[in-house]
Amino acid sequence: MLRRFSPMLLILVVVLSAFAVPAHAAEPQDSINAFLSQLPPDFETVAGKTLLAKLNAGENVFVVDVREPDEFKAGHIEGAVNVPLRTLAKGLNQFPKDKAAPIAVVCKSGIRAAYGTMALKMLGYSSVKDVAGGMLAWEKDGLAITK
Amino acid sequence: MGGCETCHMGDPTASDKSAAHKGLVPRPSRNPDAVCAACHEKEVANAKTSLHFTVRGDENYLKLVSGQRWADVQPVFAQACQTCHASCGDCHVSKAKSARGGLMDGHTFSKRPPMEEACGTCHGGRVFPEYTGKNEGFPPDIHWQKAKMDCVACHPATQLHGDGTAYPNRHAVKTKPSCLGCHPNAKAAGSPIEQHAVHGDKINCVVCHSTVYRGCENCHLGAGAKSSLQFKIGKTAYVGSPYEYTLLRHTPTVRTMLDPKVKDALPNYDAVPTWKDAVPHNIQRKTARTASCNNCHGNARIFLKPGDLNPAESAANSKVVVPNVPGRR
Numbered sequence: 198m199l200r201r202f203s204p205m206l207l208i209l210v211v212v213l214s215a216f217a218v219p220a221h222a223a224e225p226q227d228s229i230n231a232f233l234s235q236l237p238p239d240f241e242t243v244a245g246k247t248l249l250a251k252l253n254a255g256e257n258v259f260v261v262d263v264r265e266p267d268e269f270k271a272g273h274i275e276g277a278v279n280v281p282l283r284t285l286a287k288g289l290n291q292f293p294k295d296k297a298a299p300i301a302v303v304c305k306s307g308i309r310a311a312y313g314t315m316a317l318k319m320l321g322y323s324s325v326k327d328v329a330g331g332m333l334a335w336e337k338d339g340l341a342i343t344k
Numbered sequence: 345m346g347g348c349e350t351c352h353m354g355d356p357t358a359s360d361k362s363a364a365h366k367g368l369v370p371r372p373s374r375n376p377d378a379v380c381a382a383c384h385e386k387e388v389a390n391a392k393t394s395l396h397f398t399v400r401g402d403e404n405y406l407k408l409v410s411g412q413r414w415a416d417v418q419p420v421f422a423q424a425c426q427t428c429h430a431s432c433g434d435c436h437v438s439k440a441k442s443a444r445g446g447l448m449d450g451h452t453f454s455k456r457p458p459m460e461e462a463c464g465t466c467h468g469g470r471v472f473p474e475y476t477g478k479n480e481g482f483p484p485d486i487h488w489q490k491a492k493m494d495c496v497a498c499h500p501a502t503q504l505h506g507d508g509t510a511y512p513n514r515h516a517v518k519t520k521p522s523c524l525g526c527h528p529n530a531k532a533a534g535s536p537i538e539q540h541a542v543h544g545d546k547i548n549c550v551v552c553h554s555t556v557y558r559g560c561e562n563c564h565l566g567a568g569a570k571s572s573l574q575f576k577i578g579k580t581a582y583v584g585s586p587y588e589y590t591l592l593r594h595t596p597t598v599r600t601m602l603d604p605k606v607k608d609a610l611p612n613y614d615a616v617p618t619w620k621d622a623v624p625h626n627i628q629r630k631t632a633r634t635a636s637c638n639n640c641h642g643n644a645r646i647f648l649k650p651g652d653l654n655p656a657e658s659a660a661n662s663k664v665v666v667p668n669v670p671g672r673r
Contacts (some may be wrong), residue, residue: 248481
């Protein structure tokens, strides 16, 4: 039985492959191209000085610090909430309910915050920015930190 | 109208440069009576009393804080401040020193010069960038963003030239632009807008309708001068203001700012706040403060508090702080 159907099965696999392989190969490339080509001019970043000016002008920006707790305790932006990157998706109960609310993600240098920014975007938060240069740039610019 | 010598003097009949340039006046409109007034008598008469021409606002401040030392300070003012004042030619044919000088468009006189060249060069540190949206992360002023209103749309020539009155400072100018001049329906009394009616005339429009603006630290003449984006609500520092609360910006005046020229020149430094009424040029209809009462009420960081003051600065700053932040609604 199996021997009888095996040529047909082989043909079916080849036919399906003819359609499936190119489509399967093109899909991630197209998606990635769409993602990269639509990156905004600021690459979803906000300068620390700009963020601080917005906070000082009364803008309700939710600042999430994705560093580890001991790094956070050593000094952070006033009002920031600590949700370490690896726990970000489990800590959404601390985030604004309005997914369009402005969010700034900060870490030490901007790398973890970039992952965090992408993750939050994938989770449907529409106004998320990575604080450019992280806390290193923040402190270099002489901006205030809280302990 | 003759040749160059009509305004710039010199000797056009001379055969060599040094003889031709003898008695040359590089910036003739510094003495507008001698050149411009021949055709523009009324404008020159008004302009000579204007704040643009005299820098009287700064002069009056220095007179006040220097007190009996004014005679020593006056030459410094004349050298450091007054040389920046705008004469007729500085707006209508040439560019400011801060823009490396030179002519705007050959030697063509412009009745209504482009604002980037004429206004944006002298006011390019704070006002022009915020009006045109050059402060990163913040939009341009809505009057520019939506209507492309240039500077003279609100500051017409009659105001820039002055009206012949020797106003003590810009706040006192009768013809200065006002929000209600174009938006009479925004008047607080009887306003259908709840926030306008609730706050009455107590709060300057800019408190809710402007974004951030630039404030300065330390003196232009001294070391460590820097600027940053600020936003602070405080009590008005201007006696005669119709408002009780307004936005304040830090001004670049320090106690020792004239020390390199005149030691201990400002005995009355503590009489005038260094936080002064800001006139932000970054108006938006909707801001964080129009979005929610609690973006101001209970939000201590947007008010100028006693703890924000530098104790080395003017004691008069204590008059403009807000010790008790209004509670949340």
